[in-house]
Amino acid sequence: MGDSSDDQDATFIKPPDTLTTKVRMGxxxxxxxxxxxxxxxxxxxxxxxxxxxxxxxANLDQALAHYMSNPEDVAAANAEVFxxxxxxxxxxxxxxxxxxxxxxDRLCRLLDSIKGPPTEAQAKALTLHLEAMRIIFAxxxxxxxxxxxxxxxxxxxxxVRKLSSRDPETRA
Amino acid sequence: MQLYSLERLNFLIVDDNKHMxxxxxxxxxxxxSKQVQEAADGADAFKELRHFPADIIICxxxxxxxxxxxxxxxxxxxxxxPNPFVPIIMLTGHTEMHRVVEARDxxxxxxxxxxISAKSLYSRVKAIIDRPRPFVRTKTYFGPDxxxxxxxxxxxxxxxxxxEAKAKAAEGSEDASLSQSEVEALLRGM
Numbered sequence: 001m002g003d004s005s006d007d008q009d010a011t012f013i014k015p016p017d018t019l020t021t022k023v024r025m026g027x028x029x030x031x032x033x034x035x036x037x038x039x040x041x042x043x044x045x046x047x048x049x050x051x052x053x054x055x056x057x058a059n060l061d062q063a064l065a066h067y068m069s070n071p072e073d074v075a076a077a078n079a080e081v082f083x084x085x086x087x088x089x090x091x092x093x094x095x096x097x098x099x100x101x102x103x104x105d106r107l108c109r110l111l112d113s114i115k116g117p118p119t120e121a122q123a124k125a126l127t128l129h130l131e132a133m134r135i136i137f138a139x140x141x142x143x144x145x146x147x148x149x150x151x152x153x154x155x156x157x158x159x160v161r162k163l164s165s166r167d168p169e170t171r172a
Numbered sequence: 173m174q175l176y177s178l179e180r181l182n183f184l185i186v187d188d189n190k191h192m193x194x195x196x197x198x199x200x201x202x203x204x205s206k207q208v209q210e211a212a213d214g215a216d217a218f219k220e221l222r223h224f225p226a227d228i229i230i231c232x233x234x235x236x237x238x239x240x241x242x243x244x245x246x247x248x249x250x251x252x253x254p255n256p257f258v259p260i261i262m263l264t265g266h267t268e269m270h271r272v273v274e275a276r277d278x279x280x281x282x283x284x285x286x287x288i289s290a291k292s293l294y295s296r297v298k299a300i301i302d303r304p305r306p307f308v309r310t311k312t313y314f315g316p317d318x319x320x321x322x323x324x325x326x327x328x329x330x331x332x333x334x335x336e337a338k339a340k341a342a343e344g345s346e347d348a349s350l351s352q353s354e355v356e357a358l359l360r361g362m
Contacts, residue, residue: 012317013307015257019227022180023301028204029175030294038202038290045198052191086234087189090265093287094195101287105349108265 042094049095053088053137057130060084064130068123074116081126082111088133099145099153103132106156113164121166125159132156176301182207184226186217186243187263188235192286196230196263199290214238218246221254228300230284230293233264233275240264241278248279248315256314257307259300263288267349279315281305285352292352 028034063084067077085107092100107129114122132152135141141149183200185208187193193210200208209224211217213235220226229247233240244260247253262280264271272283282296305316 009310011309013309015304015307017304019181019259019301020304022227023176023178024174026177026179026181026204028179029177030203030298031175034203035290035294038199038294041198041202042195042290045195048194049191083234086265087192090286091189091191091195094289098287105265 043096046095049091049097050137052091053097053100056084056088057133057137060088060130060133064126068118068126070117078111078114082108085111085129096142097136098143099136099141099149100133102144102153103129103136103156106153106160107133110160121163125156125163128159129156176298178203178205178297180207181205181227182209182225184209184211184217184220184224184229185231186211186214186229186235186240187232188212189232192232192263195288196293199288199293202290203294214240214243214246217243218250218253221247221258226255226258228297229258229260230263231260231280233262233266233271241275244275244278244280259316261296261300267351267355269350272350272355276318277313277315279313281316283355285350285355 023029060081063077063081067074067081071077085104089101089104089108092098092104107126110122110125110129118126132155135152136145136149139148141152144150145152178200183205185193185196185200187196187210190212193212197208197210209220209226211220214231215238217229217231218238231240231243235243238246240262244262247258247260248256250256259281260279261282261284262275263284263286264275265286267283267285275283281300284292284296307315308317
């Protein structure tokens with residue numbers, strides 16, 4: 001990070017601006033209609049997404065089972081669950097499954113708060129997040145999932161709250 | 173209003189998740205791009221850059237062996253970097269304030285929060301085209317000028333903003349995720 005001597009020594013360079021020329025030369029500029037068409041193309045990928053998500057669910061299941069099996073490298077096992085959950089969080093909302101993003105975010109925060117192997121209560125909470133993901137896809141809960149989706153999220157929140165009152169380290 | 177055509181721009185997508193790459197590629201094609209290359213991690217992407225003249229790189233944060241931040245640093249300051257000036261959009265689910273600052277200090281141009289949409293991705297591409305940024309070289313940084321406002325050089329402002337961000341982090345708010353608009357406001361203010 002720049003301190004004062006760093007700032008005083010700053011050299012400014014103007015890179016060649018090739019983008020401006022290129023975007024003026026091409027045909028078919030991006031307007032609202034183009035953007036709407038692109039959004040529609042993403043919506044058309046929803047079928048593919050559900051197949052990808054089924055793979056992600058299987059990977060999440062497997063990674064979680066490994067994490068809860070008292071593995072030698074607990075941190076790596078936690079990181080692998082986090083990686084899958086984080087990917088699911090990052091994709092759900094793009095394909096109309098905002099609830100997957102929400103539950104994925106909660107699962108990531110819960111994983112972040114667990115140091116070492118999960119306790120029995122933590123393992124139960126983690127499993128509930130996996131089950132919530134399963135329900136979302138099984139029942140095709142798009143968007144925020146309506147009242148059923150919100151009840152699901154409220155349930156997860158309650159479980160994590162109980163967990164944090166028992167173990168102050170768990171602040172997800 | 174000037175419309176931008178993406179037809180002639182070369183995009184490089186760097187993400188270890190093939191589904192995410194497929195999504196970004198679909199969006200770019202739908203917006204008119206013809207030349208879109210993919211790489212699965214930072215090391216692959218760096219190799220790709222040697223023969224693919226990318227105009228814009230869209231890069232995920234979490235990858236191995238070389239993650240997004242390492243890749244950005246390598247592009248900016250690597251001795252054999254094919255294009256240290258190439259604009260980079262960091263694509264990530266990590267939108268906590270300290271991470272936004274970390275990405276900015278590695279030399280990214282823009283920060284795009286997942287989940288993405290066609291509109292959110294295009295808005296970041298458009299921001300890069302709208303505001304070509306000078307590069308700055310100091311003892312500790314090489315990358316796009318981190319102060320976006322068109323004002324005279326006032327180093328103290330950036331330092332003040334950094335101090336504020338650090339103070340917030342010290343208060344324990346570093347883990348609060350920021351929305352895309354909050355991220356942009358944060359970057360603009362620095």
